Structure formats: structure tokens, C-alpha cells
Amino acid sequence: MSVTTIDYSKEAPVVEGQPSLRGLDDLIAKPIDEFPHRNWFIGLAITGTMLMIGAVSLGWLLWKGVGVWGINQPVAWGFDVVNFVFWVGIGHAGTLISAILFLLRQRWRTGIARFAEAMTLFAVLCAVQFVLFHTGRPWIAAIWLLPYPNQHGVWVNFTSPLMWDVFAVSTYFTVSAVFWYIGLIPDLATLRDRAKDGIKKTVYAVLSLGWRFSNRHWQHYERAYLILAGFATPLVLSVHTIVSFDFAVSVLPGWHTTIFPPYFVAGAIFSGFAMVQNVLIVTRTAFKFEHLITLDTIEKMNKIILVTGTMVGYAYSMEFFIAWYSGNLTEKFVFINRAFGPYWWAYWIMFTCNVFTPQLFWFKRMRTSLLVSFILAIFVNIGMWFERFVIVVTSLHRDFLPSSWGMFVPTVWDFGLLIGSFGLFFTLVLLFIKFLPAIAMSEIKAVVPGSQPAHHGNGAHHG
Amino acid sequence: MADTNLYAVTALFRTPDQIIAAAKGVKEAGYTRYDVHTPYPVHGMDKAMGLPETKLGFVTLAAGIMGAVGMISFASWVAAVDYPQVIGGKPYWSWPAFVPVTYEIAVLLAVLLTVGAMIAFFFKFPNISHPLHDTPYMKAVSSDAYGVAVRADDPKFDEKEVRDLLKRLGGEVSPVEFSEEFRTFRPRLFEPRFLLLLAGVALVSAGGGYVTWNKLMFMPPFDWMMMQPKAKPQTVSTFYADGFGMRLPVSGTVARGFTLYPYTITDRADSVGALMVNPLVPTATVLSRGKQKYLTYCSPCHGNAGRGDSRMNGQFPNPPTLHSDKVRQWPDGALFHVMTVGQNVMPSYQYQISREDRWAVVHYVRTLQRALNAQESDLQ
Numbered sequence: 001m002s003v004t005t006i007d008y009s010k011e012a013p014v015v016e017g018q019p020s021l022r023g024l025d026d027l028i029a030k031p032i033d034e035f036p037h038r039n040w041f042i043g044l045a046i047t048g049t050m051l052m053i054g055a056v057s058l059g060w061l062l063w064k065g066v067g068v069w070g071i072n073q074p075v076a077w078g079f080d081v082v083n084f085v086f087w088v089g090i091g092h093a094g095t096l097i098s099a100i101l102f103l104l105r106q107r108w109r110t111g112i113a114r115f116a117e118a119m120t121l122f123a124v125l126c127a128v129q130f131v132l133f134h135t136g137r138p139w140i141a142a143i144w145l146l147p148y149p150n151q152h153g154v155w156v157n158f159t160s161p162l163m164w165d166v167f168a169v170s171t172y173f174t175v176s177a178v179f180w181y182i183g184l185i186p187d188l189a190t191l192r193d194r195a196k197d198g199i200k201k202t203v204y205a206v207l208s209l210g211w212r213f214s215n216r217h218w219q220h221y222e223r224a225y226l227i228l229a230g231f232a233t234p235l236v237l238s239v240h241t242i243v244s245f246d247f248a249v250s251v252l253p254g255w256h257t258t259i260f261p262p263y264f265v266a267g268a269i270f271s272g273f274a275m276v277q278n279v280l281i282v283t284r285t286a287f288k289f290e291h292l293i294t295l296d297t298i299e300k301m302n303k304i305i306l307v308t309g310t311m312v313g314y315a316y317s318m319e320f321f322i323a324w325y326s327g328n329l330t331e332k333f334v335f336i337n338r339a340f341g342p343y344w345w346a347y348w349i350m351f352t353c354n355v356f357t358p359q360l361f362w363f364k365r366m367r368t369s370l371l372v373s374f375i376l377a378i379f380v381n382i383g384m385w386f387e388r389f390v391i392v393v394t395s396l397h398r399d400f401l402p403s404s405w406g407m408f409v410p411t412v413w414d415f416g417l418l419i420g421s422f423g424l425f426f427t428l429v430l431l432f433i434k435f436l437p438a439i440a441m442s443e444i445k446a447v448v449p450g451s452q453p454a455h456h457g458n459g460a461h462h463g
Numbered sequence: 464m465a466d467t468n469l470y471a472v473t474a475l476f477r478t479p480d481q482i483i484a485a486a487k488g489v490k491e492a493g494y495t496r497y498d499v500h501t502p503y504p505v506h507g508m509d510k511a512m513g514l515p516e517t518k519l520g521f522v523t524l525a526a527g528i529m530g531a532v533g534m535i536s537f538a539s540w541v542a543a544v545d546y547p548q549v550i551g552g553k554p555y556w557s558w559p560a561f562v563p564v565t566y567e568i569a570v571l572l573a574v575l576l577t578v579g580a581m582i583a584f585f586f587k588f589p590n591i592s593h594p595l596h597d598t599p600y601m602k603a604v605s606s607d608a609y610g611v612a613v614r615a616d617d618p619k620f621d622e623k624e625v626r627d628l629l630k631r632l633g634g635e636v637s638p639v640e641f642s643e644e645f646r647t648f649r650p651r652l653f654e655p656r657f658l659l660l661l662a663g664v665a666l667v668s669a670g671g672g673y674v675t676w677n678k679l680m681f682m683p684p685f686d687w688m689m690m691q692p693k694a695k696p697q698t699v700s701t702f703y704a705d706g707f708g709m710r711l712p713v714s715g716t717v718a719r720g721f722t723l724y725p726y727t728i729t730d731r732a733d734s735v736g737a738l739m740v741n742p743l744v745p746t747a748t749v750l751s752r753g754k755q756k757y758l759t760y761c762s763p764c765h766g767n768a769g770r771g772d773s774r775m776n777g778q779f780p781n782p783p784t785l786h787s788d789k790v791r792q793w794p795d796g797a798l799f800h801v802m803t804v805g806q807n808v809m810p811s812y813q814y815q816i817s818r819e820d821r822w823a824v825v826h827y828v829r830t831l832q833r834a835l836n837a838q839e840s841d842l843q
Contacts, residue, residue: 020607021502021606021607022606022607025606025607062684063683063684064684065684137688139680139685147537147541153545153546154546155541155542155545155546156541157542157548157550158538158541158542158560158561158564159542159550159551159553159557159560159561160550163564164563164564164567167563167564167567167568168563168567171567171568171570171571174571174574174575175570175571175574178574178575178578179574182578186502186503189605190502190605190606192605193597193601193602193605193606194605194606205591205596206589206591208591209582209586209588209589209590209591210588210589210590210591210592210593210596211588212500212593212595212596212601213500213501213502213601213604213605214498214499214500215486215498215499215500215501215504215505215508215509215512215514216498216499216512216514217585217586218501218504218508219504219509219514219517220517220519220581220585220586221504221581222504223517223519223520224519224577224578224581227519227520227523227573227574227577228574228577228578231570231573231574234570235570238563238566238567242563245563441502442502442503443503445502445503446503446504450478450479451479451503452479452505452506453479453480453483453505453506453507454480
């Protein structure tokens with residue numbers, strides 16, 4: 001048997017082959033320049049239908065009130081909060097990829113960062129609609145969500161985790177949007193210069209603010225990008241930490257645990273990467289981005305999914321251990337009830353999809369198989385949705401007094417809004433792919449072999 | 464120079480090494496108003512151009528400190544000064560709970576101001592009508608070429624010299640001129656079409672605002688909580704089969720704290736009155752309570768002092784004075800009885816005035832009687 005040594009100091013090339021810079025532009029801008037493929041319209045028809053289902057459910061909700069949902073006492077948080085936490089979680093991958101991996105000098109992020117950031121924005125939008133509408137009267141939600149001077153002399157409560165949540169999610173959305181837009185400016189300018197017809201050119205010209213690729217600008221621009229990445233990094237971690245406070249700061253057994261913040265953050269990264277993986281694999285195949293989003297990238301994503309999935313599995317087990325170790329009877333009951341009570345099936349779907357199936361990624365064959373990656377990523381999404389369901393619903397449905405026990409049965413409107421949120425997400429993704437560059441052109445050019453001066457050597461040496 | 468249309472002399476280069484060398488060359492030749500344009504940031508270019516370190520970080524620092532200090536002060540003021548509430552038994556100023564919002568606002572402000580300052584002050588953007596825009600030069604550097612532009616207003620500028628220098632450095636030289644449109648364009652604030660647009664926008668937003676806040680918000684489903692469908696006393700209800708908004712107590716039940724009054728209007732006041740004792744002690748609170756109820760419920764007929772001379776005089780059978788010997792000698796219970804079940808044309812007040820309050824009124828009537836028939840012994 002021959003011994004092969006692998007030199008881990010060598011990075012795999014971010015971009016395979018030797019594409020010319022203009023060739024890269026042509027490839028990345030192809031979906032934008034060309035009339036969309038038939039499949040794009042089919043996709044849009046499907047997601048548009050889902051979006052319409054969501055719109056109808058929303059209209060009915062606004063007309064009748066939150067009573068159309070399955071929530072009641074004791075389960076007063078149902079799909080609304082489950083979906084909110086689910087979507088916010090998905091919204092964590094984008095900024096993680098673009099900010100944390102940027103600071104860690106993970107150059108493989110270049111191909112997927114733009115994409116993931118866009119998905120972050122769309123996911124947070126999906127999430128925000130649920131918290132907004134679960135207030136019942138969202139049109140006057142500003143009264144209790146924002147601290148503004150009013151004639152009642154009433155202020156919001158800054159010591160409430162729900163208030164922290166408002167601040168965290170809106171800050172996260174704003175910062176992610178700014179980060180994304182800043183990254184887009186040079187590419188919008190490139191599109192402006194590629195565009196021929198009037199409207200397209202005007203729109204891209206206005207959006208690019210008049211970017212001129214001047215090095216005097218690049219200098220500030222790069223610094224700003226670094227600063228933003230530096231801020232976004234702790235922000236990513238803070239958002240899901242604060243979302244977990246919504247639960248952990250209460251005194252409900254099943255919610256009141258100190259492991260929640262790290263457990264939620266790991267779960268968020270886990271689900272976010274899975275969603276990025278899904279959309280990525282489809283886009284990569286559909287638009288022939290194979291040498292820009294390399295198999296190596298997909299494998300690395302799978303590794304992160306494996307790591308975070310195992311962390312989540314550790315958290316599940318640790319919760320059980322603590323429930324027993326604490327000697328607290330209610331706590332113990334809640335956890336046994338979670339796994340073996342009326343919602344046992346939700347628990348085991350969660351456990352299987354989040355902990356067991358990702359273990360297949362220990363094998364390189366599995367990590368580098370597109371089909372397996374795609375299917376396991378879907379499993380992770382299902383599992384993570386059920387995780388939130390388990391946390392929210394099973395902790396509530398058995399109240400302290402057996403007389404206040406109840407079950408949560410979602411109504412058709414609950415499902416309508418869930419479907420609608422997926423419709424919204426994928427519609428936005430499709431529109432994004434059509435109208436904006438899905439891969440950051442100016443960033444990928446900078447890591448193409450030979451794109452940096454030889455003596456400074458970056459691309460030239462590693463590539 | 465001012466009379467020529469020339470904006471800059473530009474040159475395109477094909478490799479990153481060339482552009483670094485070109486930037487160095489132009490700088491060393493002593494030009495200051497030049498710029499390098501590259502499709503992506505080229506490493507080492509800042510050094511080649513001799514650019515000083517960017518000052519953007521100071522904006523971030525200032526904005527971050529502003530956000531953090533501002534937010535924690537605001538939250539402290541709200542929670543401890545302007546709107547103190549006890550939450551979870553914690554002190555009003557429990558600052559650790561303000562950390563999350565403070566952090567978020569610090570980050571938000573730092574990011575927004577950094578980016579805002581960069582775009583507005585460092586870049587002087589938005590500016591979509593720069594002379595370089597839409598030139599073949601710009602179209603090249605926005606994709607795959609690297610360019611140097613030496614501006615015509617550079618103090619050392621001489622068209623031929625610059626062309627020679629750039630050619631020597633290996634570039635494809637081309638001049639960029641101001642377009643005629645660019646030179647003559649003046650934005651006109653008072654152009655009628657622009658004013659019309661402004662007026663239109665103002666009208667639409669005012670109308671939209673009016674309809675939203677004065678009409679839409681009062682229509683279902685946007686109506687306010689006070690406008691929800693509910694049964695009010697004395698109203699017709701379509702919800703209940705009998706059409707009454709008010710409901711009778713469930714048959715066979717009594718409200719908590721309710722005891723049945725055992726006597727009826729046919730019982731004599733003085734005889735059943737002797738069977739009941741006033742449970743209240745005539746303290747100042749009891750008397751003022753009694754006064755309030757008396758003035759509300761009894762004075763319209765009996766008059767403020769109980770003399771039977773109220774403003775109702777003549778419109779209703781005159782009530783006798785409450786200062787008669789008969790009433791003065793009645794036991795407290797007799798007054799209570801009359802109030803509770805009524806007497807002849809005087810209606811019952813047991814549903815309007817609670818049991819407790821009726822006894823308080825008795826005390827008050829007693830005070831009135833004593834005040835109008837004061838004796839010498841009362842002086843002590």
C-alpha cells in the first residue's frame with residue numbers, strides 16, 4: 001500500500017481552470033442578459049402560487065384575527081413563532097459566510113457569499129412577517145414595538161427579551177442589507193456598463209450610485225467591508241442568542257435552560273447552511289457555475305453541516321441529562337414527555353433528520369455527492385423546522401396543572417402561511433437570480449489565478 | 464485649460480503588474496490629480512499610489528460610542544426616571560438588561576454612519592454623471608482592464624507629456640472629453656414639469672395619509688379595539704335569542720358576597736328595623752362615602768339636607784322631611800329597610816347602592832339630623 005501525503009497548507013483553488021475576466025462576467029451575467037429559460041418561468045409559477053396561498057391566508061388572518069390559527073390556551077405560540085425562529089435561523093448562514101468566513105480568510109466563501117447573503121435577507125423577511133402578524137394588529141404594532149414619545153407617556157420595556165428581539169432582528173436585517181448592497185455596488189456598475197438598452201442601464205446606473213472602480217474608492221471600500229464584517233460577526237451570534245432568550249429568560253420548564261444561546265446559534269448555522277446548500281446545488285447546475293462554485297466548496301459546507309448538526313445533537317442530549325441531573329420533577333416530566341408524550345413523532349423526526357442522517361457526511365463519498373448533499377440538506381431543513389415545533393409546542397401543551405393541559409392542532413391557515421413563506425422566499429430567490437449577479441464578480445475576479453500582482457502573489461501562488 | 468473639453472488622458476493596461484508599475488510611474492512623475500481604475504481591488508495599489516491610510520475607522524468609532532452611550536442613557540432614563548416599572552422584582556435601573564439593546568444600537572449606528580459617510584463624503588456619491596461614465600475606458604475597467612486617468616486640471620498637466628509617459632509605461636492611451644451635454648447641463652429647480660411632479664406627490668401623500676388615518680383605520684379589519692363587537696348594557700343584541708344585550712344571572716345562582724334581604728315592602732320599617740344593627744362605625748371615611756351616595760341617590764328627592772325641599776319639588780309626590788321625630792327615633796335598621804325595599808312611592812335602592820354603602824348613608828342621614836337639631840350638649 002502506498003502512502004499518500006496530503007499537503008493541507010495548500011488551499012484548493014477557489015476557481016477552477018483559467019477563465020478570463022471578461023469570460024467570468026459573461027458567465028455570471030448570463031442569467032441577467034438573456035431571456036430566462038422556460039424552467040425559470042415554471043419555477044416562478046410554482047413559487048408564485050405558493051405566494052398566493054400565503055397572501056390569501058394573510059388576508060383571512062387580517063380580516064378575522066389570529067383566532068383563525070390553531071393557537072389557544074395553553075399553546076398560545078404555534079406556527080407563528082415556530083416559523084419565525086425557523087426563518088431567522090436560516091437567515092444566519094448568509095452573514096456567517098460573508099462575514100465570519102471573510103475574517104477567517106476562508107477564500108472558498110467567495111463563490112457563494114453573495115448568494116447566501118441574499119438568502120439571509122429573504123429569510124429574515126419571511127421571519128419578520130410572522131412576528132409582525134402574530135401581534136394580531138400589526139398596523140398598530142409600532143405602538144408597542146418601538147420606543148417613541150407618545151401621548152400616553154408609555155415606553156417600551158427595555159428589560160424584556162421580546163424587546164431585545166425587536167432590536168436584534170431589525171438591526172440584523174438592516175446591517176445585512178447594507179453589507180449586501182455595499183458588496184453589490186461594483187457588480188451593479190459592471191452590469192451598468194454591460195447593459196445596452198435604456199431602462200436596464202438607468203436602473204443599474206442609479207443602483208450603482210455612480211461607482212467608477214477608482215482605487216481611491218476601493219481603498220475606503222475595502223476598509224468599510226472589513227469593518228462591516230467585523231461588526232456583522234458578533235451580530236450573527238447575537239441575533240439567535242437573543243431569539244433564544246425569548247424562551248430561556250422565561251421560567252417555563254423546557255425553555256428555561258442556559259444551554260439555549262449556543263444551542264440556538266449552532267442550530268441556526270446548521271439550518272442556514274442546509275438551505276444555502278439546497279439552493280446552491282440547484283443554481284450551480286442550472287447555470288453551469290461548476291467551476292465557480294466548486295465541489296470543494298460544497299464539501300466544506302457539508303463539513304460545517306456535520307459539525308453543527310453534531311453540536312445540536314449534543315445539546316439535545318445535554319438537555320435530557322440536565323433534566324435528570326437537576327432532580328427537578330417538572331423538568332424531568334417535560335423532557336420525557338417530549339420524547340415519549342403525544343408529540344413523540346415530532347421529536348423523533350427532529351432527532352433523525354438533525355442528528356442521525358447528517359452523520360453520513362463522515363464519508364467523503366457522501367460529502368462530495370451532489371444528490372446526497374441535496375437530500376440530506378432537505379432533511380436538515382425538515383428536522384430544524386420540527387426542532388422549533390418541539391421546543392415551542394411541547395413545552396407549552398402540558399401546563400403545570402393537568403386541568404390546563406391541551407393540544408395544538410394547526411389549522412389550514414397555519415399551513416397556508418407556512419407555504420406562503422416558502423413561496424415568498426423562493427420567489428425572491430428566483431427574482432434575485434434573474435436581476436442581480438448571483439456570484440460576486442468583483443470578488444471572484446480578485447481570487448482568479450493571476451489576478452494579483454506577482455510579487456504580492458495571492459492568486460498566482462495558491463491558485 | 465478651462466476652454467478645452469478635455470477631462471483626462473487615460474490609458475488601459477492588461478495585467479495587474481503593469482498597472483502597479485504604471486501607478487508608480489505616474490506618481491513619481493509628480494502628478495497628483497490622477498486615479499487608477501481596476502475591476503477589483505488590486506493588492507499593493509494603495510502603496511503604489513502612496514495613498515494615506517483611510518480615516519473611515521474614526522467615523523465607525525465615533526458612531527459606535529455615540530450609539531452605545533446614547534442608547535444606555537436613553538434606556539436608563541426611560542426605565543429609572545420617566546416610566547419606572549417593577550419588573551420581576553428587579554431594581555428600576557437594572558442595567559445588565561439594557562446590554563442587548565445597547566449593543567444592537569451601537570452596531571446599527573456604527574454601520575449606518577460608516578457606510579453613509581463613505582458614500583456621501585468619501586465617495587461624494589451618488590453621482591451618476593461623471594465624465595468617465597459611459598466611456599469605452601470605463602466599460603473596459605469595469606470588466607477586465609486596468610486603467611490610469613490623469614486629469615486635465617492637474618497642475619503639471621500637459622497633454623503630450625502625459626500621453627508619452629503613459630505610452631512608455633505600456634498603456635493604450637486615449638483621451639476622455641467632457642460631452643457637450645455634460646458641460647451645458649444645469650439642473651433647473653423651477654421647471655414646470657418638476658414642480659407639477661412635486662405638487663402631485665404632495666397631493667397623493669396628503670390624500671393617502673388622510674384616508675389612512677381618518678377612514679381606513681376605522682374600517683374593518685383595521686378598526687380599533689374599542690370598536691369591537693360586544694354587548695353593551697341596555698342595547699339590543701342579535702347574538703342572544705331573547706334579543707337582550709344584558710343577561711340575567713344564571714338561574715339558581717347568587718353572586719359572591721350576596722346575601723338575600725329577608726324582609727319585603729310589606730314589613731313595617733320600625734319593627735324589622737329594630738332587628739338590624741348598623742355594622743359600620745361612623746368614621747370620617749364612612750361618612751364621606753355616605754355623603755357621596757346620599758347626594759347622588761337621595762338628594763334629588765329629599766334635598767341636600769333632607770328637608771324634602773329638592774329641585775324635584777312639585778314634579779313628584781313630595782317626600783316627607785327626614786328630620787321628623789318619627790324618623791329621628793327610628794332605629795338605623797328602619798332607614799336601611801326603606802332604602803332597601805322602598806316605601807310607597809319611593810323606589811327600592813338595593814341594586815344601585817351596595818349594602819355597605821346603604822349603611823354608610825344611614826350614618827350620613829343621622830349626621831344631617833343631628834346638625835339640624837343641634838342641642839347644647841353637642842357643643843362638647
